[in-house]
Amino acid sequence: MADELAFIQSLRALAPDPAARGLADDAAVLRIGEETLVLTKDMMVEGVHWLPEQSLADVAWKLLAVNLSDLAAKGAEPVGVLLGYMIGADDAAFLEGLQEALGTFDVPLLGGDTVSGEGPRTFSLTAIGRAPHSPVPSRRGAQVGDAVYLCGSAGGAMMGFEALARGGTADVTPFARPIALLAEGRALAPLVTAMMDVSDGLLLDAWRMAEASRVTLALDSRAVPLAAPEARRNDALRWGDDYALLFTAPADAQLPVTATRIGSVEPRGETPLRLDGEWHDGPRGLGYQH
Amino acid sequence: MADELAFIQSLRALAPDPAARGLADDAAVLRIGEETLVLTKDMMVEGVHWLPEQSLADVAWKLLAVNLSDLAAKGAEPVGVLLGYMIGADDAAFLEGLQEALGTFDVPLLGGDTVSGEGPRTFSLTAIGRAPHSPVPSRRGAQVGDAVYLCGSAGGAMMGFEALARGGTADVTPFARPIALLAEGRALAPLVTAMMDVSDGLLLDAWRMAEASRVTLALDSRAVPLAAPEARRNDALRWGDDYALLFTAPADAQLPVTATRIGSVEPRGETPLRLDGEWHDGPRGLGYQH
Known part of the structure; x- marks a missing residue:
C-alpha cells in the first residue's frame, strides 16, 4: 500500500x-x-x-x-x-x-x-x-449562492521559496515564517458557511472545499490578491504555503476582516471547480498533492 | 547542543x-x-x-x-x-x-x-x-512514610525483547504488545500521592519519582514481582518497557487493585534511591536514559 x-x-x-x-x-x-x-x-x-x-x-x-x-x-x-x-x-x-x-x-x-x-x-x-464559536467551520458547508472569499493573498510563499532556493531579492519571510491568521479566523467563524486554510494551493484547496460541500466553486483568477508579479499569477494560484483563509459566506454578509471576493458558489456542475469559466477536470495540476 | x-x-x-x-x-x-x-x-x-x-x-x-x-x-x-x-x-x-x-x-x-x-x-x-480525578497524580507527591507499590511486574518486556532479538521461547507479547493499565490507573488516582508508569526501568523511574518528590525511595529488590527468571532480577529492575504503574500511597490505604508493596518513602537521604539498604549515587546504570 x-x-x-x-x-x-x-x-x-x-x-x-x-x-x-x-x-x-x-x-x-x-x-x-x-x-x-x-x-x-x-x-x-x-x-x-x-x-x-x-x-x-x-x-x-x-x-x-x-x-x-x-x-x-x-x-x-x-x-x-x-x-x-x-x-x-x-x-x-x-x-x-x-x-x-x-x-x-x-x-x-x-x-x-x-x-x-x-x-x-x-x-x-x-x-x-x-473554539468559541460552535459548530466550528469546516470545508463542507459552502452553500449555493454564497460568495467565495480569500483573507490573505497568494504567491508570497512561492516567491520566498524561489528566492531561498535560487537566490533573488524577493522577501523570503512569507515562505520561511508564515503567519497563522488566528484573529481573522476567530472573527470570521460565526458568519462563514465553510472555511479552510490554503496550505496546498488555492485552486487545489478550492477544489477540495467544493468537493466536500458538493457544490462548484466558480472562481475569477484575476480577482485573487497576489503577493507575486502579475506574470506569475497562474503559478501563484497553484502554489501552497500561503496560509490564507479561503471561505464562503452569504454574498451580503458584513465581513469583520479584510477579505477579497474571488468567486461564487454554484450548484455542482461538470466538476467541482470552474476557473474563469473553464471547467477543471481533476485536482491534478491545481496544487501540491501529498 | x-x-x-x-x-x-x-x-x-x-x-x-x-x-x-x-x-x-x-x-x-x-x-x-x-x-x-x-x-x-x-x-x-x-x-x-x-x-x-x-x-x-x-x-x-x-x-x-x-x-x-x-x-x-x-x-x-x-x-x-x-x-x-x-x-x-x-x-x-x-x-x-x-x-x-x-x-x-x-x-x-x-x-x-x-x-x-x-x-x-x-x-x-x-x-x-x-481525568475524572483532580488534581491528577504526578511524580512529585510522594510523602515520607508512604508505602511504594508496583501494579504490574518487571522483566516481561526484557524477556520478550531477547526472544525477538536472539531467538528463544519466551513470550514476546509483553515487549511487542504492552498493555496500558488504564482501569488500574483510574482506580488508583484518588488515593495515590504520586504515580508514574515504568517506561525506562523500575529503578530509574523510582529515582526520578524520588527526585521530583524530594524524598528517598527505599526499595526492596526481592519484593518486586518478576516476569523473568529469578537469575535475571537485577536486569529486570533496570529494563524498561513494562508499563507497570509505580505509585506511592499511605501505608494503610485500601488499594482497589492488585499491587505489590516494594518499599517505603523516607526523608531525602544521601541520594534519592536506596536499594536493599545501599545508596545509589546517580541515575546511570539504573535504566534506559534517553
Whole structure:
C-alpha cells in the first residue's frame, strides 16, 4: 500500500465517528463538557518540508504556524502545543525559532517528546485550540449562492521559496515564517458557511472545499490578491504555503476582516471547480498533492 | 547542543507555566472548563524504538499503548488519539495493528497527518485523555512514610525483547504488545500521592519519582514481582518497557487493585534511591536514559 491516499482512506475507515474529520479536514473537533476543542497535528520531514538552506529557527516557526493556521480555519484560539522533536544538529537554532514563534502567536508549549535518530529528521507538533464559536467551520458547508472569499493573498510563499532556493531579492519571510491568521479566523467563524486554510494551493484547496460541500466553486483568477508579479499569477494560484483563509459566506454578509471576493458558489456542475469559466477536470495540476 | 538533556531543559524553560509538566513529567495537564485533560505525545523511530524483526502491526500497537500508559498514570480515560505517520513499506500491517489496538483499548482515532520521507521512519502519536480525578497524580507527591507499590511486574518486556532479538521461547507479547493499565490507573488516582508508569526501568523511574518528590525511595529488590527468571532480577529492575504503574500511597490505604508493596518513602537521604539498604549515587546504570 505505497499509495498515500489509499493509506489515508484506510485510516479514515478506522475512525469510528464520521464527524471526526481530522484525517479528512485539517483538524479534529472534540466536545469536552461545555467546550469545543480543535486538535491538529502536522509533521515536517527533512528533505521534504524544508530546504537545506533554511535555518531550523525558521523550521520551528513554520511547524508552529502551519498547525496554528489549522486552528485559525476553525476559528479556534490556541491553548497550547506539544512538540515531537528529533535531536540533532542546530538544536539551539530550533529552540530560538520556537521561542520566537510561541511568543509571537502567544501560545504555551505544554509538553512533548524528544527522540534520538539517524538520518533525516522529523519534527511533529500537535496544537490544541478552543473554539468559541460552535459548530466550528469546516470545508463542507459552502452553500449555493454564497460568495467565495480569500483573507490573505497568494504567491508570497512561492516567491520566498524561489528566492531561498535560487537566490533573488524577493522577501523570503512569507515562505520561511508564515503567519497563522488566528484573529481573522476567530472573527470570521460565526458568519462563514465553510472555511479552510490554503496550505496546498488555492485552486487545489478550492477544489477540495467544493468537493466536500458538493457544490462548484466558480472562481475569477484575476480577482485573487497576489503577493507575486502579475506574470506569475497562474503559478501563484497553484502554489501552497500561503496560509490564507479561503471561505464562503452569504454574498451580503458584513465581513469583520479584510477579505477579497474571488468567486461564487454554484450548484455542482461538470466538476467541482470552474476557473474563469473553464471547467477543471481533476485536482491534478491545481496544487501540491501529498 | 548535542546533549538531549540540555535540549529538554531548554525546552522546559520555554514553557511559561511551571505546572505544564509535559516535558518533565510524561504528560501535560490542561484545565478546560470543568474538565481536566491530559495530553501525551510519544514518538517512535525506526532503528531506535523497534527491531527490524518486528512487524509494523506491533509497532502501531506499542505506539498507542505507550501513550495510553502515560494517561493511565494520570488516572485519565482516553478520549482520542492523533497519528503522525510516515508512509512507506508495510503500511497495511501498521493499519492492522493500529486497528486492533484502538479496539482493545477502546479509543477513537481522531485525526493526524501523513508525510512522505526518505530514510528511517518516524511515527508519532498524541493521546488526549480526560481525568475524572483532580488534581491528577504526578511524580512529585510522594510523602515520607508512604508505602511504594508496583501494579504490574518487571522483566516481561526484557524477556520478550531477547526472544525477538536472539531467538528463544519466551513470550514476546509483553515487549511487542504492552498493555496500558488504564482501569488500574483510574482506580488508583484518588488515593495515590504520586504515580508514574515504568517506561525506562523500575529503578530509574523510582529515582526520578524520588527526585521530583524530594524524598528517598527505599526499595526492596526481592519484593518486586518478576516476569523473568529469578537469575535475571537485577536486569529486570533496570529494563524498561513494562508499563507497570509505580505509585506511592499511605501505608494503610485500601488499594482497589492488585499491587505489590516494594518499599517505603523516607526523608531525602544521601541520594534519592536506596536499594536493599545501599545508596545509589546517580541515575546511570539504573535504566534506559534517553
